[in-house]
Amino acid sequence: MQILTGEARQYYIKKYPIDDFFSFDIYPYLEVCQFDKGEWIFQEGSYPDTMYYMIEGKTKLYMTHKNGKVSLIEYLEAPRFMGEIELLNEARYTKGIQTVTTTICLSIATQPCKERLLADALFLRRLCVFLGEKATTMTSKYTQNQAYPLENRLAAFIQLSSDQGIYKEKHTEICEYLGVSYRHLLYVLAQFCEENILEKQKNGYHIIDVQRLNQLAQEIQ
Known part of the structure; x- marks a missing residue:
């Protein structure tokens, strides 16, 4: 993973503003990250303290079953959150996410602002809409x-x-x-x-x- 700074950071923040996702200033907690093709964003079983908003690229979501078999669950395309369930769930056990292409994400360090995020009605409303759309997509894939x-x-x-x-x-x-x-x-x-x-x-x-x-x-x- 490469953290983009300077002009590159400003370019992506300006191109993909997320101010209206939150009722407080999120930028002090935010980095712009670039992942190479084939790189792991989350290793399965890890306990991330970061939530990502993918703005460019594609990733794959994996899960390992109790018998050791690994399954591809879903392809994820920008724009979308990753790590939002870990933010909401105290267990914070994550599935594996690997990039398919070069991927650009807005990275939010959740631990310093976790209480503000979980009390932010604007952000939670946005998250509910996203989770509803995700559930609809999974149902559509099955049908x-x-x-x-x-x-x-x-x-x-x-x-x-x-x-x-x-x-x-x-x-x-x-x-x-x-x-x-x-x-x-x-x-x-x-x-x-x-x-x-x-x-x-x-x-x-x-x-x-x-x-x-x-x-x-x-x-x-």
Whole structure:
């Protein structure tokens, strides 16, 4: 993680102001952070004293089950809070969050202002709206898995998870995430290649036909 200072800090604060999220001056508790692709924002099982507001980038949320199996729960896109549940929950046990792309966050040191945050009606109202939208998104993902064929769901997933036009997620991870068999996933990926939507290369699948991929993905949006 790199803390941005000087002109870079001012640039992001001006571009993504969050003054209206709070009823007090949050800037003394705030830093602008840049995470490289593949870097962990939260290690699973850690006890963070920071809440992040992601303003640019994408991340993945992981969870390890009691049997040791690791599951990809969700892809997270800016703008959104991360670490808000840990702020509200005294147990403060977090899931793992790893970046998919270079990611810029506004970092709020919660311990020095925790009582003010938890007593701030303006912030809590904003947080309630965000948590409601997050719950709706998770419900929508579940119903999409039941209602739409893999072609549409995979197209939407490739849009979400690709970086600079390249898709290269782990097949086993995505099979579980989308609720499909390994064989079915490979079949649809091969189908996309045959239709020149994707092209398989050494570093992943390159998106060739963005328009067609968008058409498939938009059917479930």
